[in-house]
Amino acid sequence: MNCMKCEEKAIYEHNNLKLCKTHFLSYFEDKVAKTIKKFNLYEKGDKVCVAASGGKDSLAVLYMTSKYCKKHHIDFFALAIDEGIGGYRDHTLDDLRAFCETHGIQLEVASFHSSFGQTLDMIRDDAIKNHNKKPCTVCGVMRRTLLNRNAKRLGATKLATGHNLDDESQSFCMNLFKGNMRHNASLGPITGINQHANFVTRVKPLYYILEKETRLYTFLKGFKVEFTECPNIDLSFRSVIRDKLNELESQFPGTKNGIVNAFMDALPDLKEKYRGKNDYKVCERCSDPCSGKICNACKLEEQLCRA
Amino acid sequence: MKHCEHVYGTKMEVFIEKSKQTLQHKPCTGAQLLKSLDINPQTVLLVRNDEVVLDHEELSEDDKVKILSVVSGG
Numbered sequence: 001m002n003c004m005k006c007e008e009k010a011i012y013e014h015n016n017l018k019l020c021k022t023h024f025l026s027y028f029e030d031k032v033a034k035t036i037k038k039f040n041l042y043e044k045g046d047k048v049c050v051a052a053s054g055g056k057d058s059l060a061v062l063y064m065t066s067k068y069c070k071k072h073h074i075d076f077f078a079l080a081i082d083e084g085i086g087g088y089r090d091h092t093l094d095d096l097r098a099f100c101e102t103h104g105i106q107l108e109v110a111s112f113h114s115s116f117g118q119t120l121d122m123i124r125d126d127a128i129k130n131h132n133k134k135p136c137t138v139c140g141v142m143r144r145t146l147l148n149r150n151a152k153r154l155g156a157t158k159l160a161t162g163h164n165l166d167d168e169s170q171s172f173c174m175n176l177f178k179g180n181m182r183h184n185a186s187l188g189p190i191t192g193i194n195q196h197a198n199f200v201t202r203v204k205p206l207y208y209i210l211e212k213e214t215r216l217y218t219f220l221k222g223f224k225v226e227f228t229e230c231p232n233i234d235l236s237f238r239s240v241i242r243d244k245l246n247e248l249e250s251q252f253p254g255t256k257n258g259i260v261n262a263f264m265d266a267l268p269d270l271k272e273k274y275r276g277k278n279d280y281k282v283c284e285r286c287s288d289p290c291s292g293k294i295c296n297a298c299k300l301e302e303q304l305c306r307a
Numbered sequence: 308m309k310h311c312e313h314v315y316g317t318k319m320e321v322f323i324e325k326s327k328q329t330l331q332h333k334p335c336t337g338a339q340l341l342k343s344l345d346i347n348p349q350t351v352l353l354v355r356n357d358e359v360v361l362d363h364e365e366l367s368e369d370d371k372v373k374i375l376s377v378v379s380g381g
């Protein structure tokens with residue numbers, strides 16, 4: 001089967017697309033650049049911080065950001081969070097360091113240990129046994145906080161993540177099935193309902209890219225991405241949704257796009273509806289925006305890191 | 308995971324990245340291979356002798372096939 005744009009052999013087929021290597025690479029890069037432009041994810045004068053872990057999504061978003069920002073003279077750098085997960089994060093961080101070196105990208109690393117005095121490995125059992133908290137909950141809250149704090153400290157105006165079309169369609173369905181439209185209102189290529197001066201705006205350049213397309217892109221570009229899995233991984237609900245969506249996508253190609261397109265159609269109204277309804281205060285300890293007196297990260301730090 | 312069909316004689320080598328398993332399978336198309344291993348094509352890339360191939364392509368006995376996982380963990 002040949003590429004729809006030239007005589008070369010197609011290596012990618014999805015929905016109505018049939019593309020050879022060259023045309024797949026330009027399809028991918030154009031799509032990301034268009035997403036950045038259409039939603040003004042990166043603008044002149046921005047300093048972009050890319051949240052990077054060393055996984056394929058983060059390498060792809062980092063590489064595309066570097067390409068786009070160099071072309072448009074926008075400042076950018078990579079920021080990694082080392083949670084302290086032995087046998088996992090150390091490996092992905094090694095890959096990330098090598099990648100940044102090869103591509104001449106500035107890399108900053110912040111760690112749970114230097115920020116909270118403990119690694120995730122050290123507080124994991126206590127969190128489960130004594131506080132009934134899953135490692136992923138603790139990890140997610142603390143990582144998000146460190147990304148925001150360090151992005152802010154380093155003068156970033158945007159925080160880019162590797163979230164893709166699969167992630168977004170899964171999150172939308174998960175919130176929908178839980179009846180939580182407020183959470184859906186904070187999805188989208190630019191995260192959040194209300195912008196807050198203490199929150200670095202989060203953006204998703206891979207918003208319209210399928211996970212499979214990212215893997216193919218990194219493969220074709222020769223980026224080193226090995227399949228590694230965090231030992232704490234708990235995907236219970238998400239993995240069910242992920243499998244169902246993949247089944248639907250196989251049966252009815254275009255399903256994930258359909259979900260996200262329909263969602264994007266309703267998003268302005270959703271954001272409007274929930275805007276201002278959860279006015280942020282700032283955390284008394286760290287001045288991050290939060291809904292109560294003390295933010296979730298500071299609460300967790302007190303519970304788990306000050307024994 | 309279902310077991311692959313063992314046919315004596317011609318077989319090709321298949322490496323599955325996610326489970327880090329290597330197995331022998333009789334030559335067939337990519338789609339048939341994934342079906343017999345109960346793998347959803349959305350979740351993997353099919354690689355033959357280090358080149359990505361589409362699911363409908365024929366894989367033959369001398370091919371080294373890799374099934375790369377699309378999802379990342381954590």
Ligand code: SF4
Pocket residue numbers: 083085135136137139140230231232233234380381
């Ligand atoms: S799987 Fe859970 S513990 Fe592991 S990195 Fe992801 S959020 Fe953290």
Ligand SMILES: [Zn+2]
Pocket residue numbers: 003004005006007008019020021022023
């Ligand atoms: Zn082509």
Ligand SMILES: [Zn+2]
Pocket residue numbers: 283284285286287288294295296297298299
């Ligand atoms: Zn706080």
